[in-house]
Amino acid sequence: MNSLVKRDRSTFADLVDWLESEFPTIPSVRQFAGLQMMRVEDFQDGNEYVVRAELPGIDPDKDIDIQLLDGVLTIKAERREENKDANRSEFRYGSFSRSLTLPSGADENNVRATYKDGILEIRVPLKEEQHPEPRRINVAKD
Template identity: 55%
Template structure:
């Protein structure tokens, strides 16, 4: 690994000196290896009988403050915001790190989804939303509360 980041002997990107001190090559490596938060939530969707289940990875958040789940125009909207601060003071100095980001995902609901019966829960870093389906759905936005299991 010279001046730039090289993935398995592939391309080598020159990094100007001002960016080297900010860890730019490491940031590029993290992005290319999928470790960088891109603003999109990772979700899985599956059916369990007449219920659509949507699960989203959201570790390290407070679901009551940092998550917004709503339904509008036949779409399930999930928004979350994470903010982490770490400070370490020793006799040799002070070190501070922070990590933050906003994430969102929209999932098309099945025809006949019953908005009023949608349930959301959060457990062990995973948000689970259960969407029952029926013959018809109702129009208009609906706010869904997230409970802690």
């Protein structure tokens, strides 16, 4: 699936994605480096632009913030997880942020977001692009 948009990403995030795709048998580069990154996929589904983000262990009511400004969709999330038993405790925490530029024709007033089974899905309707006819401009003589 090819992405429809230009992503606002760091070169390091691209490198991590490449390493994981080229060397799937090695342990996750993210786990090895202790990185907290949000994996995102985007594609067109009919007349909608769809963004899916992997966010397991997140409470969508408290820990996800989605903003849209000037055609840029920004997803922010924070994970706070702590497990305790009689002999030990373990915790994971971190914040994530990804920004994507919406494709032309995006209807920014009708964006919908859902969260199910650790996947955040954002759907943005796409308006049919208008292709106006060329207009002739007359040149005035002095």
